[in-house]
Amino acid sequence: MDWFKRKRSVIAPQDRKDVPDGLWIKCNGCGEIIYKKELEKKLYVCSNCNTHLRIGSDVYISFLFDEGTFKEFAKEVKSADPLNFKDVKSYKDKYAATVKKTGFNDAVVCGTGKIEKQNVVMAVMDFRFMGGSMGSVVGEKIARAIDVAYKKGWPMIILSASGGARMHEGVLSLMQLAKTSSRLARLATKNIPYISVLTNPTTGGTTASYAMLGDVNIAEPDALIGFAGPRVIKQTIGQDLPPGFQRSEFVRDHGFLDMIVHRHELKQRIANILDFFKHKNPVAKA
């Protein structure tokens, strides 16, 4: 039955070696192969389909802050592995390997800096560090950042990119929801603005704490935002989920986001909002 055999020479796949590692990136929205330097210039937004590709805290910091103004703090805070947690690997080993691989000590980078000349305190989560999961370190660093904002009277911004609380620290991770939310309640007593920026993905305990508590909640387009994961919901209700479920546009249309902002406009729109809150209206003379 020779005629059923594929003629390999005719449909041989393109040689992958033609695309050197790191120079080209495939858009996970439309599949387009894009030159990395071009994508960098576009802040990792696909110019073909507008997909906002996932980026790290370093990229966000580089384009949100006025050049050279960002100063990191609490960089050395590290997990203490309070439960001596064993999964397939021990948490200690997994954590150490992730620190080595990413160059970060945990899933959030905190610092002060200027956005269009306005002082802010910002916490930027990083999905590359164990899925941006929130454990004791993330909670502690965010709590400290909120306290810096409280003391200095500067606006607070938290950019979320997180699958939720970190299982390896058990109930201590859960308590970080309460710890961060209660610090935000304290910040609110001074009427200091807090802006929450939700990126893909923001789910679980992160959504159920600071990410949903902004005076203004901003999301990037088409980000997955929710409490329970889509798979769990599908299993629970035993039916397919509607198109666009738990995406930014869906969450905005159900009333939980103030706006969806394109990455190219993010800095300017945040600056405008900060300026609005700072602005003093003329006082009428009696």
Next chain:
Amino acid sequence: MANNTSKFVLEFEKPVVELEEKVKEMKEYALSSGVDMAEDIERLEEKTADLRKQVYSNLTRWQKVQLARHPQRPYTLDYISEITDYFEELHGDRYYSDDKALITGLAKIDKYSVVILGQQKGRDTKSNILRNFGMSNPEGYRKALRVMQLAAKFGKPIITLIDTPGAYPGLGAEERGQAEAIAKNLFEMSRLPVPIICVIIGEGASGGALGIGVGDRILMMENAWYSVISPEGCAAILWRDSAKAPEAAESMKVTAPDLVDLEIVDEVIKEPQGGAHNDLQSAAKAVKKSIIKHLQELEKIPSDKLIAQRLEKFDKMGAWEE
């Protein structure tokens, strides 16, 4: 409820129950035949008591999780009817509906008028459907907040009874902002100017539990569990096998003594031997005693200091190095 004729027996309890039944049989036989078996019966009763003590004082974490989920375990309404002299349920979140999985109400406990609230599970299929297995929708958290703010307005302490396998992971729950509802509660509970006592009476699963779990005192029943995710959920994600739940319960350290060690829980409330379902009255008595003790301590603290202490309490939670 804790009716021994139809007792639900967990796997690890079987040897104890077998001995208990043998004693019962011997007693019946002795009575009907008139044979004097007093000595043998006594010996077997002693043996049963020894075994009971041995089994229940060496429970693994997973066995405790099973006790926390025991179908005859007392639920929120059971405790309310035992510990309060007056209870008037308040319904509805005033926005959307009344969540039957989380009940709230006005109550009197001893000399205190308080607001009491908690998740409610069902005992059979019909009541479980009504109660949604104790899994609240956003409306439940919003009702809880409404009633807690009512308590604050009139200076009443708040008692929360936590018993949930989690916030409901449903389509409508997401559409109506499950995450926002929980986050809002954490935010607002941290600054309510009245004493808040939280008691984990059964299951404390994740954000669904914490959504009514921010307070000045966190108390926990001896056989309750509380963690960031259920042992099954953890096992399914980390080992891709929910049958590894017993290992996950060990790894995550989910029991009351664990939470005391981790400085999350202030006090463990002892349960009757074999679990609260074996003796509701004495379990409820212990809960009431503990609540009153803490109310007496908290009522003396001025509200600004109370809020500052609550903030500090949660700020200390976690473990990190630098």
